[in-house]
Amino acid sequence: MESKLKSADFLPDIPVKELIRSAMEARKKAYAPYSGYMVGAAVLTNELRIYTGCNIENASYTPAICAERTAIAKAVSEGWRKLKAIAVVGGKKGDVLSQYAFPCGVCRQVFREFADEQFAVIVAKSESDYKIFSLSELLPESFGPENLK
Ligand code: THU
8 A cells, every 4th residue: 555644744634632632541441460561542533533442461461452453443343444543652551651652563454454545653652742654654565455356
């Protein structure tokens, strides 16, 4: 998938601050007793609905799910399959957000399934300190639904 979006582009139709705020709120619900790393995500559908998610760990470790995929599962299971953007925040429990929380590879592949060409990935430390990436920057030369047609 080719994307014209560049990191520095301003995206007038994406409520960046609201998405970051929603991701921060969702992060408070993270269930991460094993890693202590709390993540929140907020996804924006093409219809401008916001779905949030947090990471949910498990005593058996491998069933853990990332915040981004929790949010996307909520949106898709409610019937919203076209996604415009996602905001992600993460850090150790109790810490200030000192790093950008980049989505893992599995989550990037899940974005690929439901992203439109302008899909924006917002990684944030605060409402005013964030970076925006296109999916082709984070997942170049990717495999997607078109490959199976
Ligand atoms: N995690 C996420 O929620 N999103 C990511 O993109 C990377 C990792 C979670 C999974 C696990 O609960 C914790 O962070 C540590 O890996």
